[in-house]
Amino acid sequence: MAILHTVNKSPFERNSLESCLKFATDGAAVLLFEDGIYAALSGTSVEAQVAGALDKLNIHVLGPDLKARGFSDERVIAGISVVDYAGFVDLAAEHDTVQAWL
Numbered sequence: 001m002a003i004l005h006t007v008n009k010s011p012f013e014r015n016s017l018e019s020c021l022k023f024a025t026d027g028a029a030v031l032l033f034e035d036g037i038y039a040a041l042s043g044t045s046v047e048a049q050v051a052g053a054l055d056k057l058n059i060h061v062l063g064p065d066l067k068a069r070g071f072s073d074e075r076v077i078a079g080i081s082v083v084d085y086a087g088f089v090d091l092a093a094e095h096d097t098v099q100a101w102l
Helices: 016-023 034-040 047-053 063-068 085-094
Strands: 003-007 029-032 058-062 081-083 097-101
Touching (some): 034 063
Parallel strands (some): 003 029
């Protein structure tokens, strides 16, 4: 079963990302949106954890939420794909289940 995991909380305020990365199985997809986008930024204290997860997970970040918070695609950790709203919909449609980490 293909699962899309969504994280919308900042990794600096909640442990949603940590829980998601711990329980997501190999090959699963993760979408970071709203304040979850902070986990996709290079140069942060969670960069190593997120970059390490790229070995087993397909991680995406919502581009409009990056831009709304003043960040460009250049700040995104290498290996994380930036998607637009249509890409978000495609990810949800491509997976059997969506698991929201709150």
